[in-house]
Amino acid sequence: MNYQETIDRLEKKQDQLLNDHAKWKPGYTDIFTGQQIPGEWQWNYGSDKEKSLWWILNSLKESYKKTFAQEISRDSINQSFAEVEGFAKQKEDIENILMFERYAKAKNINSTQKGRILCFVGPPGTGKTFFAEKIAEAMSRKFYRINVGGTSNPQVITGSEPNFVGSRVGQIVNAIRETDSRDPVILIDEVEKGGKSHQEGNLTDALLHILDPEQNEEFTDHYINVTVDISEITFILTANDLDKIPSPLKSRLEIINLKGYNEEQKAKISRIIIDKTFKKYYDNANKELFEIEEEALKTLISKTKEEGVRQLKQKIEEIIRWCFGQWARQNEKGETETKIVINKEKVNEIIPEEPEKKEETEEDKLRKHIEELEKENEDLKKRPLSLQLFKPLEFSENNKEYCPRHQKDTLRSPQKTCVLCELEEKTKQFTSIIDKENYETIQKIWQEQKEAWIEQSSKLQNGSEEQRALSQQIKSSIRDIDKKFRQVQKDSSQDTSQNKFGSEDVVWIIGGGVILLVFGYYLGWIFTKKFKKKKKKKTVSALYNQFRTSRLVK
Structure with missing residues (x-):
């Protein structure tokens, strides 16, 4: 199957949705203006999901009509890899693999080496994602990243059935729509951290299907329920630990090991990070007023105990922020902004030495975990009730990111965490403090705050897909909390009827006996x-x- 067949299938699915869930309103001529009003499809009442699916299919169809791929060459590869410090052997291996793919395609060579998938393996911060971006740049293709770390649900790849709340298209189809092309470079990140089994299937099996050139011409996303061709997509994988990659998947991969940088390479990379930081965050303002000595760089590098450069990048950005703080003070006082030279002493002043952490043994970690659980249990018994547990959630309507736990984009809280995860944890903490002793007190507070929760849920019902998902979760939390109140009340009533026997009961028994006797x-x-x-x-x-x-x- 080729991309044209995919377009035809998408159009057929669109026509089916229109015929089943919409009506054609013919065009007419406006009698007052004489303007010709064109005809249009009008969706039936209650067909919001089908209408949304139609637009998803439409954007996917338009994306399949576009391609950004150009003929790859050694010059384009070398030009893209020029910014990558070190890794000469790895660069050469990548170049050979990419050039062989081009040669095999031109000569129609059916080799077992054809179609192998690149997989970068190395510690965090060694440039795995950067390498993948540069490969996309060398191929003149759009780049898209999928993180499967921490999830075992294959629906993150294959999409979920549209009949369930919170269902959505898979990340493969989403990548084609977001990049607006049928042949992007897709990076599947932290592939070894994905779970092996799930009630919906196996993530490894889903990955094997999309990575196999003989199978990925027929890929079906469960949400749109249309078979599409994804064979033109270039997949790249990353992992931190090679041994944890499942064997069936490992056999399909061309492993590129990226080891840690040495001090000399980190010093060169630091200069590149400084230039990029000024350009990206400050539009190259005051760049000529900043200087860092070589000794200061060595001191800064020594403060990062890592094989990559992720921590080094964060500390360089911190130093530059400090410099802009100094320039802002000078400007506020009406003084001329002066050049700042960062030396060894200044690095120690801005970034103080962190105390070395003693490496914990497994026994120490277990003991510490037990102590934390015991302390948490005591706190639950002694702590006063916090109204924070009852207040509605705070979130940003425009800030959303992909949540591996829920396998979809979710709204973010001010702490940059998933609001659905935060609400679930909040509900769990809330229900854990409801017991017979404080039942009346908590119920009184809950009844006061429950209306605010209901009001927040109502406002979110007509919002975006992420807001509607949050609205459903709020309703679910309210039901769980009310259910816990009813359960505690029921248990308390049973205990009262079984155990309460005092002087009043004796009086009633004697009185009843006298009445019966009389x-x-x-x-x-x-x-x-x-x-x-x-x-x-x-x-x-x-x-x-x-x-x-x-x-x-x-």
């Missing part, structure tokens, strides 16, 4: 009285009859 005596008296009266009547009647009989005889 009532029984009264019934006995009435019965006895009626019996005697009846017996007496029978005796007089008998005497009278006997008397009459005797007279008749005489």
